[in-house]
Amino acid sequence: MATILRQVARLEFSGFLSTLSGGCRHGRPYARSHLGSNNRNMSTSSKIKVELDSSNGIAVMKFQNPPVNSMGLDFLTEFSISLEKLELDKSCRGVILTSAQPRIFSAGLDIMDMYGTGPEHCGAFWKAVQDMWLKLYGFSKITIAAINGASPAGGCLMAMCCDYRIMADDPRYAIGLNETQLGIVAPFWFKETMVNTVGHRTTELSLQMGIMYSAPEALKIGLVDQLVPEDKVLSTATNTLAKWLTVPGHAREISKSMMRKPTVDKLLANREADIENFIGFITKDSIQKSLGMYLAALKKKKV
Ligand code: CO8
Numbered sequence: 001m002a003t004i005l006r007q008v009a010r011l012e013f014s015g016f017l018s019t020l021s022g023g024c025r026h027g028r029p030y031a032r033s034h035l036g037s038n039n040r041n042m043s044t045s046s047k048i049k050v051e052l053d054s055s056n057g058i059a060v061m062k063f064q065n066p067p068v069n070s071m072g073l074d075f076l077t078e079f080s081i082s083l084e085k086l087e088l089d090k091s092c093r094g095v096i097l098t099s100a101q102p103r104i105f106s107a108g109l110d111i112m113d114m115y116g117t118g119p120e121h122c123g124a125f126w127k128a129v130q131d132m133w134l135k136l137y138g139f140s141k142i143t144i145a146a147i148n149g150a151s152p153a154g155g156c157l158m159a160m161c162c163d164y165r166i167m168a169d170d171p172r173y174a175i176g177l178n179e180t181q182l183g184i185v186a187p188f189w190f191k192e193t194m195v196n197t198v199g200h201r202t203t204e205l206s207l208q209m210g211i212m213y214s215a216p217e218a219l220k221i222g223l224v225d226q227l228v229p230e231d232k233v234l235s236t237a238t239n240t241l242a243k244w245l246t247v248p249g250h251a252r253e254i255s256k257s258m259m260r261k262p263t264v265d266k267l268l269a270n271r272e273a274d275i276e277n278f279i280g281f282i283t284k285d286s287i288q289k290s291l292g293m294y295l296a297a298l299k300k301k302k303v
Contacts, residue, residue, distance in 0.1 A: 057093030064100040072110035076128035094142035108153030136161040146237040151175040169227035180210035183290025
C-alpha cells in the first residue's frame with residue numbers, strides 16, 4: 001500500500017510541479033501549444049488529452065487509453081489531476097468528456113485492477129475511483145459527456161456525473177451500470193448518482209438486472225439527454241456548453257451544489273469504511289471467481 005500511495009503522491013506532485021513550471025505564462029498554469037492560437041494543449045499524460053480553447057473557455061478531455069479506455073489506477077489518477085487543474089484554471093469555464101477511441105467511450109473500471117491484485121492494490125485503486133467521482137460529481141464548472149461509444153459501468157458513472165449527456169445515435173452503443181452481471185455490487189454512491197439521474201424505480205431495475213441500455217433506450221429513460229449522429233456529438237456538446245454558459249455562473253454553480261452536495265458529503269463522511277468494504281468484498285474467493293469467469297467470457301466474446 002505504502003509503495004502505491006507513494007507512486008500516486010509522486011504523480012500528484014509532478015502534476016503540481018508541471019502546473020508551476022510547465023509554462024506558467026502570464027499567471028496561467030499551462031503552455032500554449034502548436035495547436036492554434038486559441039487552443040492550449042494541457043495534457044498531463046498520454047492516456048487523457050486535454051485541450052482548452054481560450055476563445056470560449058471550453059476544455060475537451062479526450063480519453064485515449066486503448067483498446068477500450070478502461071480506467072485503471074494510472075488513468076484515474078491522471079484524470080483527477082487534470083480535472084483539478086481545470087477547476088483551478090480561471091480561463092476554463094466548462095469541460096467536455098469524450099473518447100478518442102472508435103466505438104468506445106469507456107469500458108469502465110479496469111477489471112485487471114480488481115482481479116488477483118490483493119488488498120493493498122485494491123485499496124489504492126478504490127481510493128482513486130472515489131477521487132475521480134468526488135472531483136467530477138462535485139466539479140463546480142459545467143461538464144458535458146459526449147458519449148461516442150459503449151459506456152458500461154464506470155463509463156456510465158462518469159457520464160452520469162456530468163451535467164448533460166449527449167450520445168451517438170447508434171443502437172449498437174450501450175450504456176448502463178452492469179455490475180451485477182460481473183457478480184459485483186455497485187456501491188451506494190454509484191447507486192445514488194443513478195437515482196439522482198433517472199429516479200428510484202429505474203435505478204432499482206437497472207441495478208438488480210445489470211441492464212445495459214441501447215442509445216435510444218437510454219434516451220427514453222433519461223439516462224442520456226440527447227442523441228445525435230456520431231459525427232455531431234462533439235460539436236453538439238460544444239454548442240450546448242456555450243448555451244449553458246449564458247446562465248449566470250454563480251447561480252448555476254450554487255444550484256448544482258445544492259443538488260449534489262448531500263451525496264458528495266455522504267461519501268466524504270464514509271471514505272475509509274467504503275474502502276474497507278470494497279477490499280473485503282472484492283478479495284473474497286467467490287467474487288474473484290466471478291470476475292475470472294466474466295473476464296474469460298469477455299475474451300471469448302460471450303458477454
Ligand atoms: N477492464 C479490463 N479489460 C477490459 C475491460 C475492462 N473493463 N473491458 C474490456 N477489456 C479487455 C477485453 O478483455 C479484451 O482483452 P483481450 O484483447 O486481451 O481479449 C480487450 O479489452 C478488448 O475488449 P473487446 O474485445 O471486448 O472489445 P470490443 O470493442 O469488442 O468491446 C466493450 C468493447 C463493449 C467495452 C467490451 O469490451 C465490454 O463490454 N467490456 C466489459 C465492460 C464491463 O463490463 N465493465 C465493467 C467494469 S466494472 C466497473 O466499471 C464498476 C465496478 C464497480 C465495483 C463495485 C464492487 C464493490
